[in-house]
Amino acid sequence: MAKKRKRLGEIIYKAGLVEKNTLLKAIKLSMKEKRLLGQILLEKGLIEEENLTQALAKQAGIKYVDMDHIDIDPETMKLIPDEIIRRHKVLPLGKENGKLKIIIGDPMDLDAMDAVRFRLNTELDQHLGTAEKIRAYIEDSEDSAKQEEDDQLRHSIDATAAELEEFGDALHAQALLAADASDDDDGPIVKLTNLIIDSAYHMRASDIHVEPMSDRIRIRYRVDGVCLEKDNIPKNMQAQLMTRFKIISGMDIAERRLPQDGRIKREIDGKDIDFRVSALPAYHGESLVLRILRPDAVNIGIQALGFESDDYERFKRIIKRPNGIFLVTGPTGSGKTTTLYAALQELNRPDKKIITAEDPVEYNFAGMNQCQVKEDIGLTFDKILRSMLRQAPNVILVGEIRDGEVADIAIQAALTGHLVFSTLHTNDAPSAITRLIDMGVKPFLAASSIQAIMAQRLIRLLCSCKEVDENPDPHHLRLLDISPEELKKYTIYKAVGCPKCQGTGYKGRQGIFELVELNNEIRELAFTKAPTTELRKAAIASGMKPLVEDGKRKIFKGITTPKEVARIAQSEELAEQG
Numbered sequence: 001m002a003k004k005r006k007r008l009g010e011i012i013y014k015a016g017l018v019e020k021n022t023l024l025k026a027i028k029l030s031m032k033e034k035r036l037l038g039q040i041l042l043e044k045g046l047i048e049e050e051n052l053t054q055a056l057a058k059q060a061g062i063k064y065v066d067m068d069h070i071d072i073d074p075e076t077m078k079l080i081p082d083e084i085i086r087r088h089k090v091l092p093l094g095k096e097n098g099k100l101k102i103i104i105g106d107p108m109d110l111d112a113m114d115a116v117r118f119r120l121n122t123e124l125d126q127h128l129g130t131a132e133k134i135r136a137y138i139e140d141s142e143d144s145a146k147q148e149e150d151d152q153l154r155h156s157i158d159a160t161a162a163e164l165e166e167f168g169d170a171l172h173a174q175a176l177l178a179a180d181a182s183d184d185d186d187g188p189i190v191k192l193t194n195l196i197i198d199s200a201y202h203m204r205a206s207d208i209h210v211e212p213m214s215d216r217i218r219i220r221y222r223v224d225g226v227c228l229e230k231d232n233i234p235k236n237m238q239a240q241l242m243t244r245f246k247i248i249s250g251m252d253i254a255e256r257r258l259p260q261d262g263r264i265k266r267e268i269d270g271k272d273i274d275f276r277v278s279a280l281p282a283y284h285g286e287s288l289v290l291r292i293l294r295p296d297a298v299n300i301g302i303q304a305l306g307f308e309s310d311d312y313e314r315f316k317r318i319i320k321r322p323n324g325i326f327l328v329t330g331p332t333g334s335g336k337t338t339t340l341y342a343a344l345q346e347l348n349r350p351d352k353k354i355i356t357a358e359d360p361v362e363y364n365f366a367g368m369n370q371c372q373v374k375e376d377i378g379l380t381f382d383k384i385l386r387s388m389l390r391q392a393p394n395v396i397l398v399g400e401i402r403d404g405e406v407a408d409i410a411i412q413a414a415l416t417g418h419l420v421f422s423t424l425h426t427n428d429a430p431s432a433i434t435r436l437i438d439m440g441v442k443p444f445l446a447a448s449s450i451q452a453i454m455a456q457r458l459i460r461l462l463c464s465c466k467e468v469d470e471n472p473d474p475h476h477l478r479l480l481d482i483s484p485e486e487l488k489k490y491t492i493y494k495a496v497g498c499p500k501c502q503g504t505g506y507k508g509r510q511g512i513f514e515l516v517e518l519n520n521e522i523r524e525l526a527f528t529k530a531p532t533t534e535l536r537k538a539a540i541a542s543g544m545k546p547l548v549e550d551g552k553r554k555i556f557k558g559i560t561t562p563k564e565v566a567r568i569a570q571s572e573e574l575a576e577q578g
């Protein structure tokens with residue numbers, strides 16, 4: 001025979017918690033209003049909730065838990081999803097004998113227990129705790145978790161600002177910390193995104209890479225062409241961080257499956273700085289890259305590009321010719337756009353009309369007509385070029401020659417009295433001729449229209465912390481063909497590293513160039529479709545200094561290292577031999 005369940009009033013009376021007459025009145029009121037006895041006793045202040053909970057536990061035949069002496073570790077809390085804890089007001093105590101031990105606040109809420117049992121697919125071992133204290137414990141746990149997230153972000157902000165100060169930007173670091181302390185309306189995510197952007201700018205970065213990994217979000221800054229890892233953000237901040245970047249760059253925050261582009265305009269140190277933002281879906285979440293568009297990056301003038309005196313004079317002479325094509329070649333990130341803008345600024349005078357076709361227009365210049373390519377509406381390079389010619393320009397810039405059609409129109413423009421600047425992706429200067437012919441340009445048109453071709457790369461410059469290299473790496477010397485006689489004649493320096501250069505040993509970049517002017521011999525070789533090797537020999541014979549030679553001149557001037565020039569100008573040989 002099943003054991004008869006005791007009445008709650010009997011348990012309370014025997015425990016001496018409420019006087020008999022008072023209890024009888026409460027029982028009568030409970031029956032009249034059809035409400036629970038415990039609820040009435042609590043409302044009238046006749047019993048403490050703690051005592052009532054103990055009585056309910058005895059009645060239900062389950063263990064009572066004193067919530068004032070309970071401390072559940074974070075790993076145990078993970079046994080029940082947060083959503084179930086919040087909805088059903090239950091807490092996990094651990095697992096034992098295949099059952100999940102949980103604390104509940106109402107032993108009569110059987111529907112809630114069935115829902116928890118179904119969701120977790122496990123048997124439950126119920127313990128009873130004070131309902132109000134269970135709610136308070138859940139709220140405190142949520143507050144602690146949020147505080148932990150805020151503390152992690154606070155630590156990230158402090159660490160990045162401290163690093164900024166270490167690198168010699170103490171004023172900027174203090175400004176960031178002061179803004180963070182005074183701007184209490186902004187959440188930590190807003191502060192963190194602002195700090196990521198501002199610190200990248202002050203560290204002279206060209207790009208910010210926000211890359212979700214399996215267990216963290218990696219933040220890297222590209223400084224002088226090299227990626228430096230600067231911070232790691234907790235993984236649980238990923239959704240908020242990405243959403244914040246998308247909001248300020250004007251992207252669709254709901255779209256996570258397709259690539260998106262956006263722009264951010266932010267005032268830093270009194271200057272309006274533009275950021276071009278790209279989002280790309282990846283395995284661990286969307287990867288973001290912010291390209292920092294610095295107005296001062298393209299306003300450096302021709303002389304600061306890094307030309308040696310002979311190339312500098314030739315370059316100035318070539319860009320002032322009335323017509324023809326001037327091509328700049330090199331891989332992405334080699335400074336081609338900066339070089340072309342420097343040339344255009346030299347020519348930007350009231351008596352010259354300059355029109356550009358760019359994809360995208362990154363920098364705006366007064367006095368130039370700049371056109372943005374928009375492929376989605378059919379506004380392509382070739383359409384803009386055809387319209388340009390009806391605008392009677394003196395100088396034309398085509399952002400990039402991508403196909404034979406654009407190449408043909410550019411050549412026709414050059415042959416009809418326009419000076420045309422453009423870029424092409426080739427490894428060296430002479431191979432640009434072969435590349436155009438491969439695109440379908442007739443050899444005689446290429447030979448007659450091109451005035452000059454320049455290949456370039458960007459090399460990092462040594463920081464002031466540099467030291468004399470008493471034992472240069474023979475491998476790099478061999479790659480660059482630096483002779484023992486040259487070693488005796490010139491001092492070779494090596495990178496060391498200090499706070500000013502962020503420990504890299506390098507600060508700033510300059511170009512190395514090979515500039516070839518087409519003469520009759522080179523034009524004849526182009527007309528006969530001569531191979532690139534012959535074109536290169538003829539170019540060197542005509543006075544072209546190869547990239548490696550220009551790099552050597554900068555090594556001997558003490559502004560860079562053999563390792564850096566070998567890395568940039570001889571990367572294929574390094575990969576094979578090193």
